[in-house]
Amino acid sequence: MDMVHALAYPPILRGFIALVLAGCFFPLAGVFILRLNLVTLRFTLMHAALLGAAVGLALHVDPLLAGLALDLVAIAAISRVARESGLALGYLSTFFMVLTIGLAFAVIYKAGVPAKDAFGILWGSIYALSRIDLVLIAGCSAAILLFVTLLFTRVSAVLFHREIALASGVHEAALTSVILLFVGVAVALLMQLIGALLMDSILLLPAIIASFRARSTRGFFVQACVIGAFCSIAGFFTSFALDVPASSAVTVIAAWRKA
Amino acid sequence: MACGERLIVAGPNGAGKTTLLKAILGMMKATAGRILVLGHAVGSRDWARGRRRVGYVNQESVQVDFPVSGREVVEIGTSTLALGRAERKQRIEEEMAAVGCSHLRGRMYARLSGGEKQKLSLARCLCQDPQLLLLDEPTSSLDPRSRSELMELLKNLSEKRRITMVMVSHDAQVLSEPAWKIRHIEAGAFA
Numbered sequence: 349m350d351m352v353h354a355l356a357y358p359p360i361l362r363g364f365i366a367l368v369l370a371g372c373f374f375p376l377a378g379v380f381i382l383r384l385n386l387v388t389l390r391f392t393l394m395h396a397a398l399l400g401a402a403v404g405l406a407l408h409v410d411p412l413l414a415g416l417a418l419d420l421v422a423i424a425a426i427s428r429v430a431r432e433s434g435l436a437l438g439y440l441s442t443f444f445m446v447l448t449i450g451l452a453f454a455v456i457y458k459a460g461v462p463a464k465d466a467f468g469i470l471w472g473s474i475y476a477l478s479r480i481d482l483v484l485i486a487g488c489s490a491a492i493l494l495f496v497t498l499l500f501t502r503v504s505a506v507l508f509h510r511e512i513a514l515a516s517g518v519h520e521a522a523l524t525s526v527i528l529l530f531v532g533v534a535v536a537l538l539m540q541l542i543g544a545l546l547m548d549s550i551l552l553l554p555a556i557i558a559s560f561r562a563r564s565t566r567g568f569f570v571q572a573c574v575i576g577a578f579c580s581i582a583g584f585f586t587s588f589a590l591d592v593p594a595s596s597a598v599t600v601i602a603a604w605r606k607a
Numbered sequence: 608m609a610c611g612e613r614l615i616v617a618g619p620n621g622a623g624k625t626t627l628l629k630a631i632l633g634m635m636k637a638t639a640g641r642i643l644v645l646g647h648a649v650g651s652r653d654w655a656r657g658r659r660r661v662g663y664v665n666q667e668s669v670q671v672d673f674p675v676s677g678r679e680v681v682e683i684g685t686s687t688l689a690l691g692r693a694e695r696k697q698r699i700e701e702e703m704a705a706v707g708c709s710h711l712r713g714r715m716y717a718r719l720s721g722g723e724k725q726k727l728s729l730a731r732c733l734c735q736d737p738q739l740l741l742l743d744e745p746t747s748s749l750d751p752r753s754r755s756e757l758m759e760l761l762k763n764l765s766e767k768r769r770i771t772m773v774m775v776s777h778d779a780q781v782l783s784e785p786a787w788k789i790r791h792i793e794a795g796a797f798a
Contacts, residue, residue, distance in 0.1 A: 383673050505683040508675060515632055515663035516735065517655065517687035563715050564676035 351588055363474035364584055366485045366541055367594065370534075370550050371580025373489035375572035376496050377534040378555030380527045383507045388438050389426065389528070390551070392445040393535040394470075394544045396422040399452040400536075401469040406459035411469055412481060412540045419532040422448065427525050472543030474594050485537050492530050496569055499523070504565045542595035549583075549599035550576055557602075575602075610738070611769040613762070617782055618792040624775035625666060627792065628741045631773070632663055645738055659687055662732025664725065666743040677711035677719070678703070680727045684734030702733040706760060722753035729760070740765075742774040746781055754780060762786050 354360050381390055397415035404414025426440050433440075456466050477485075496503055505513035506523045513520045538547035554576035555568075562568040583598030590597065608614060616624050629635040631642055633649045642649040647657030662684075681703055685695050703709045708726040711719065716727070725745055732740055742761070746754040758781065765772050776782065782789060791798040 501682055501686045504675070504679055505686050507673070508671065508680065508683060509665070511634065511665060512663070512683060512731075513686075514634055515658075515661070515665075516683055516731075517659045559673060562674040563713070564674055565679050568674045 351585070354588065359475045359477070362477050362479070362482050363594070366477055366482050367474055367580045367584055367598070368577065369485050369489040370538060370541055370576075371554075371598070372573050372577040373493050374534045374538060374550050375554035375558070375576035376492050376569060377531050378551045378553075378576075379558075379569055379572050380507070380531055381552060382555050382559060384437075384524075384527065386437065386441075386528075386531060387552075388441040388445065389531065390535055392422060392426070392441040392448065393419050393532050394539065394547075395445050395448040395452065397536045397539050397544070398466065398469060399448045399455065402452050402455040402459070402461050402466040405461045405465055406455060410480075411466075412484075412536070415469060415539065416484075416533065416536040418448070419536045420529070423525075423528045423532040427528055431521060469539050470544040472539055472541055472546075472595065474541055477540065481537070481540055484533075485541065488530070488533050488537055492534070495526065495530065500566070503527075507565065542598065546595040546599045549595075549602040550580060553599075553602040554579060608771055608773070610771055611765060613765050613772045613787045614774070615782060615784070615787045615789045616773065616775045616792055617777055617789055618775075619777065622792045623795040624777075624792055625743055626795070628663070628743050628773070628775060631741060632661065633658060659735060660738045662735050662737035662740045664728045664732060664740070664742045664745050666747065671717050673717075675716045677708065677714050677716060677723075677727050680716055681708075681730045681734060684731035688735070698734055699730075702730045703727075705733060705764070706730045720753075721748035722750070722757065725749065725753075725757060726760075729757075729764075733764070737770055740770050740772045742772065744776050744778070745774065746776065746778050751780065754778070758784055 355364060381387060396418045400415035400418030401411035403418065404411040407414070422444055426437065426444055429435065430437055430440055452466070455461065456463055502513070502518045502523060505516055505518045506520055506527070510520055534551060535547065538551055542550065555572045557575050558568050558571035562571050579602040580598050583601045584594050586601060587594040587597035616627060618624050626635060630637050631644055631649065633654060636650065645657045645660055647654050678699060681699050682695070685698060688695070690698060700709070703712065706726045706729045708723065708730055711723055711727060716724065719727070746757060749757060761772060764770055774781070774787070
């Protein structure tokens with residue numbers, strides 16, 4: 349099947365558009381993860397999304413939306429406890445990571461949810477996206493882009509140093525909550541798009557590569573987006589050419605660029 | 608304190624010097640009493656307006672392991688100002704020139720010396736057009752020459768712009784500065 353004909357099929361076109369959008373803009377969330385040291389939080393969100401998928405399947409609700417909802421609940425809980433207790437996000441993330449995976453297994457067992465279906469969210473599939481999924485990815489891409497461009501100085505203050513941001517009159521707590529929200533939504537959507545195991549090829553690898561090359565925060569954001577876009581588009585076409593899964597192709601190309 | 612006055616708060620480690628600055632900034636709540644800064648009570652509803660005119664140079668040169676340029680560090684000082692793009696750019700350039708760090712504009716922050724980082728911090732604060740500048744041991748990581756340069760710069764800025772300055776320090780050379788008043792603090796109280 350040639351490329352033009354393949355893109356005429358709505359599921360493939362939807363997958364391509366979603367991959368390009370995510371590749372272009374979700375690395376912005378990767379920059380947040382790297383700078384604010386949220387790598388553990390990312391795992392917590394993956395587990396929370398798995399719990400959400402299990403609950404969704406048990407209640408016959410869209411697993412993606414249920415996973416997204418559970419990610420938002422986890423983000424709200426973690427940021428509130430962090431603010432009130434002063435504990436580091438890393439510690440709290442580890443606690444919630446263990447809690448959510450424990451609850452996920454309990455729900456899977458008690459509700460008789462087929463484990464294969466619940467764990468399906470770990471693999472993802474770009475060709476199984478619904479229109480709602482695509483709208484959510486487009487909405488999240490637009491929101492995160494607007495957030496970074498319109499509030500660049502404030503966002504870079506928060507990324508630079510918490511106390512300096514506060515002393516400069518920036519609402520650091522509110523901005524950090526919005527940043528965590530974007531990370532949570534990006535993780536949930538990427539799980540549906542390319543799966544939990546390969547999401548870092550879009551989320552983190554472009555940001556890591558950009559951190560080696562960039563000389564400014566603006567450059568960091570822009571380069572992460574450009575590298576993410578290149579990897580996702582090249583990965584998509586490579587997957588066609590070599591007849592391999594798109595998620596694998598994107599990951600290998602991103603890793604190759606890093607090397 | 609009177610407008611344009613310069614005060615050094617001296618004391619041993621753990622005496623409460625940094626706590627005092629953080630309480631003035633509203634980062635820590637005072638356990639008793641009320642702090643009035645530029646006519647606004649810290650933590651009150653209108654405090655946000657007052658806080659914009661308070662600059663803060665923090666204790667250590669910030670350790671940053673991600674790409675940020677000198678200009679972007681100074682730009683942070685304009686975060687909450689309602690300025691157009693051209694006006695913002697002009698403000699940043701002017702304040703970098705005022706502290707003599709225009710050449711650091713495109714340099715990566717992580718690769719700068721302690722003295723260069725402190726100059727950028729100062730330029731960042733000046734962008735806020737501060738009436739009060741709080742400095743938390745700004746000379747602690749500087750060599751004697753950079754220390755003298757920074758103290759001279761602070762004195763000139765204070766005199767030219769009538770900026771009130773409060774510096775906490777236990778640096779013996781800084782404590783011998785004749786242009787600053789000195790108060791000692793010990794176990795959370797002024798001696």
